[in-house]
Amino acid sequence: MKNLNKRTLSAQELDLLAKELDAVRARAMADVGKKDARYIRHVVALVRYSAFAGRALLMLSFFPPAWMLGTLLLALSKIVENMEVAHNVMHGQYDWMGDPSLNGQTYEWDLVGTSDNWRTSHNFMHHTYTNIKGMDDDVGYGVLRLFPEQRWKPHYLFQPFYAVIFALLFQWGIAIQELRLGQLFSGKKSKEKFSEEFAPVKRKMRQQMFKDYVFFPLLAGPFFLPVLAGNFVANGIRNVWTYSIIFCGHFTRDAEIFPKSVLKDESRGHWYMRQIKGSSNLEGGKLLNLLSGNLSHQIEHHLFPDVPAWRYAEMAKEVRAICDRHGLHYNTGSFMKQAGQVTWRILRYAFPSKTSSAQLNEFRAESTAS
């Protein structure tokens, strides 16, 4: 399996791969229309109804089951909004509808990070430079060591602990990702530049804090604290869930990391291949598809980021057949299996990795080959 995974395709094979995947995309796009509009509007309705029901139940917090159910419904609403609506809308998957409330350039999500920063760090950097060390900040988010190719430093010994904190506070991590605090601390970024970049983020953080921890708790009057607690827990559940889905998408055992050199004159076929090798899917059925915003089909999402995501499950059959034909490993497994592999990486690469020297040399050779 490992050998198959590392197989590299020739230029002609890559061209053929690009042609075949382009054809899959073209077939899906030709069918885009009424069904997709109806789907995304149903999902938006689910977000609104579940948020309403969740917040209403939290107002009745004197009855403990109402608090529990309210919190879960609010978490569900936030998860579906972030994953299936916001993430996919911001990719421009529904721009063709011409509906201003589903416009990729202007959509603002229910998260402390700004949509504008997400459009840069995720849509551009992560999707263009997927799993390229030093280009794709999602590789460890600047705080975790997940691949032997990342240089070990002593503080990684603590990563099993702070990875948990990072998961619990994931929305704050996303919020500050694009601010690149490392550059500020090392003096590469001026304080003025930082304040300028931080202003919109600060505004968004205040808005989100006001909504969940002032406005709705105040609305509940005597149940201020239970509502605040419910909102806090709902945000936390969403954080851990989105963290898990994103990490399972790129940091499983067989997911590959690439050196910057691959970018030199990269063909469309090679970009496609890199998306397949750097991504991993989750098998789990329709509920998992919805709750993950169809990132259960991370491979298809990375191949076709602008195709309405609910179509990935159908497209996956063809993609898998194409991968098999080209001898490319199609990385998929159950949520538990993939999450287990990610957890192993977090634990394993907290420590220096001897076994990696051969791979490392290969990686460095590739880096300097250009």
Add this chain to the structure above:
Amino acid sequence: MSIHVYNNCIYIYFRTNTVHPNLATFSLLDAVFSADAFDFWARKVHPLWSWQQPLAQIVSKHPESNDAVTLVLKPNRHVSAFIAGQHINVSVEIDGRQHSRSYSPRYLANNHIAITVKRIEGGKVSTWLCNQSQRGDIVQLNAPFGEMTLKERPNHAVFLAAGSGITPFLSLIQAHAKTGQRITLLYWVRDDASACFAEALTQLAQANPAFRLHLLMTQPKDGIASDRIHLAQINALVPDLASTHWYACGPEGFVSTAAALATQLNRPFLGEAFSLPELAASQGEHVQIQLLKSRKTLSVPAGEPLLSALENAGIQPAHGCRRGICNTCACPKNSGTTRNILTQEEQHEAVSGLRLCISAACSDLTLDL
């Protein structure tokens, strides 16, 4: 309205354009109120309720001729007022996509709005409005535009209409004939069946002596055929040409002939032609790109990726991957034809997110950039 917290005090503003941006550092109300959420719930109560969208509901629909219908629309409070002779962009959703076309609206009693739609062969919106639309359907009515009004207060207005070019004139005649405004209408149609409003116009002519109607059929089922527009015909039908202002509306060829005649007779002239599908420019030819936000018009080579073409012309659009992945360079296209460089598909419609890096111009374009 917005609420601001500043120096530990809560200020409530009714938002105006004069609020200094530094004062409006953050608006907490935006955190708990969104127009989209309001619309979602409001429309469950009433289909026309919206925070800011100009919507209208089709309340009745009746045939006007063999290939045209009149739709009566009930607008909500966000629909802008228009004056007789102006156009309005009507947006409808067909197969999940918003499509928009211009029509000439007129007011009816109780502030309802009527538009008359002629079915065009292969026309998405006109076919939908004529065949599929039903009572109760919701359409969007955007801000009115157009210069075909009688604001010059001419002594004697001559209206030259061909086919569905009649629509702006109908609202002008209805609005002005009863005030004693002298109007002569020359209305060219193919035959009886294709003459929209023939009955309404005849009644208006009978009721208002200042309004004279000449219905000219180029291919009548019986009777004598009239010629297409020419000088002798106008001389014969319009008295006192020297005191006239001319207004023409119809297909491009008709309006340009009318304009030439007006120049020949030295008459003030205002014309409006239906836009025809723009011709695709061939590779290397230059096209005009109008940028609405930066108020610039540039000439760039057709067939070249728009992102680099705009950059070469000194514009710096926001961009990321330069290969159609990240959507950073997407901007609204209001008009014109583009080709997707990856799929070779042509796009003639207005779109809300045109990716500049993988699109090339095939015609003059208007971009909201």
